[in-house]
Amino acid sequence: MLSVVAPEAPASLTQTQAELLRGVLRGDPGADAALYETLYPIVAHALQKVLHQPPDYEDLVQAAFERIVRSLQKPSALEIENLGAWASAIAVRVALDGLRARIRERAVFNRDAGSADIAQAVPEREFEPQVNARRELNWLQGELAAMNPEQAEALMLHHVLGLELPEIASLTHVSESAAQKRLSRGHLELKRRAEKRAKGRVR
């Protein structure tokens, strides 16, 4: 059974951050707004890095902040050491959920396109850099959405947010060896998919 989290913030947070989180947990007026102002750039950056400019951006921001509040009420919130990294990790999870929902929608409602890689449907030409970047992004998003979620999350925390193993382990509540395993398996899987794609292009 979940217990109510004692509003004790860990020592590694600054005094201001600790006060802020206590205020949010108590439901103090103004604390939510202050937390939003503090974390919005961090959440926005993580969402934009993964999704670039999603049509449901506002929904995703809201979902991220709701998840932040819910996560603060869990016992694991006592382990928060770096508020920014913690919020970024939550935003990445929300982004990953958004990607999976998008892929699922495409698979169910667009059977003609199916799981076909849009990028591969476009012949090689001299296109604008934006086209190539968008194509690469679409491919990567599709593969991350299709991969094991824990491995995809570990890959994004490491490669997109630049976090190292101890931080990834802490943020995902697993041991360092488990985090290492997820990351290395994710690497292998994504590499396999990239090789498959490269072979497909040659044909």
Added chain:
Amino acid sequence: MSQPPEVHELFNVMKERKLEIEGDAYLVDRQRVLSGMAAARNASKRRRNLQRVLYFAAAAAVLLTGGFWRWGGGTSGAALEVEVTLGTATQVNASGRAALTVKQPVHIVDGELATARDSKATLRAKGGLRVELESQTRVAVASPLAGGQRIRLFSGLIRCSVPHQNAGTAFQVATPDATIVDLGTVFTVSINEANHATEVAVEEGEVMVRYASGQAVVHAPNRWTSASQVAAVPGSVAPPLPAAAPSSVSSAPKRMLQPRPEPGADNLDEEAQLLRQGLAAEHQGHLQEAVVLLSRLLQEHPHSMLAPDARAALARVQARAQP
């Protein structure tokens, strides 16, 4: 054989993304987010309390939960009753796909719903909200945000009857290019098949429509279309935009579950050219010309792979063009 890039190189496209906060494409309703945070905290508290009750009185709590669920009044208040009134509909959620037929009401919490040709369905929520789906309409029902109900319209036409509510529980309809916020009225939202524009017709009361470059309040018996909002720079020389089909809110779309047009090679050339010219015009300071070109790209190719870039550029240009 072309060599695949190293794994870390694959992420460059994400890593190198710069944060954008000021652009219109990244507008966030701060108040809505704060309401959502408060609702999430309260919901968590309620959930914990409920868990304690469950721990000590499992059997009674299960019965209680079952009773609430049946009547659509669980702690989340999210359950919607779906009734197909004509023809058939398809429901899709995480657990799969199910066909729904006439007079077989079901309850859904989230997922997607699509009506077939010559079919109609009605969604009802606790509190009196009623949403009628016309033929060949596809919507997604999300878990309630900020205590309100939110429906995403992908295609077709819906008619919403909303009882009076306070701002914290406003009913919202999200479309690809607008969000319609309602506080108690009757209105219709449709996606124009020809230009993919959102069209809103208010029958009673008023709604607020948020779109990429601003927001508008629409009073009954007026209509609003996103097609007239794309090139909204003062003094813009944008070409005439395709007019919203008159009375299209009362006519059903023609096809069901139509896949979005894929960005084919032919289109991509034209799209890339429009984007390149638009960016060049922006670079040279010809903002009105940039608006025209970028708007044209978004109008003619709303599902282009380049549309996000065009939207971002358009928002940037419009911000620069403000006096």
